[in-house]
Amino acid sequence: MPENTGGTPDAPRSLTARAQAGIENLIMNGELRGGDRVNEIALSERFGTSRGPIREACRALAQEGLLVAVPNRGVFVRQLDLREALEVYDIRSALDELMGRSIAERISDAQIAELWTLIDGMDDAAATRDMERYYPVNLAFHNRLLALANNRRLERLYRSLIKELHLFRRKGLLQQGSMAISNAEHRQIVNAIAERDPIAAGVSMKSHVLAAKQRLLAAVEAERSEQLSRGVADQNNGGKRRRA
Numbered sequence: 001m002p003e004n005t006g007g008t009p010d011a012p013r014s015l016t017a018r019a020q021a022g023i024e025n026l027i028m029n030g031e032l033r034g035g036d037r038v039n040e041i042a043l044s045e046r047f048g049t050s051r052g053p054i055r056e057a058c059r060a061l062a063q064e065g066l067l068v069a070v071p072n073r074g075v076f077v078r079q080l081d082l083r084e085a086l087e088v089y090d091i092r093s094a095l096d097e098l099m100g101r102s103i104a105e106r107i108s109d110a111q112i113a114e115l116w117t118l119i120d121g122m123d124d125a126a127a128t129r130d131m132e133r134y135y136p137v138n139l140a141f142h143n144r145l146l147a148l149a150n151n152r153r154l155e156r157l158y159r160s161l162i163k164e165l166h167l168f169r170r171k172g173l174l175q176q177g178s179m180a181i182s183n184a185e186h187r188q189i190v191n192a193i194a195e196r197d198p199i200a201a202g203v204s205m206k207s208h209v210l211a212a213k214q215r216l217l218a219a220v221e222a223e224r225s226e227q228l229s230r231g232v233a234d235q236n237n238g239g240k241r242r243r244a
Contacts, residue, residue, distance in 0.1 A: 100201035
């Protein structure tokens, strides 16, 4: 059933904002992936609203670069090409270095404990290679770091970049052992922050992002090699069938 707006002027805007946040979360957690078509009917049922707020939310997300509208076909989750993704990683690494320096200068013991709890959760998920558990905690960890930096302008810039990277971030973590390696880097970050060492914290955060960039490149190369091998195998099998 659609939500009751109560006739207030702000209700449509509120419904659109909630729909936008909901669709964004589906993209962030990987339920909607690059190239997927956005189904307005399914989303309106899921979020308990009419299609109007869903349509407005999609327009807003298209302006942010998360969705793309294709005439006569519909709205799709944007597919970021590899070159663009690598550029965003480079920019993000500089922002993360600034975040690390800022966090180390002001963090409390209680906040450090929060970070360790998140790392423990990622360790548990990595031990069983459970991406569906690992990835949301990974996002929560980095979101918490962003909040701890307490810099609104940095946060706006960071979020505008990071939204575009989620599909690629998951791809880089799917390589065997990548989740454990990534979380070991998280530990280095928190160790530096806990020492209240701004330089080490900044370097650790920058290095983590650049390492993630390399994991992405390795994953893309492995994917290409697999596709090439599959193509060669298909050609060989086709030749055998023709000779038979």
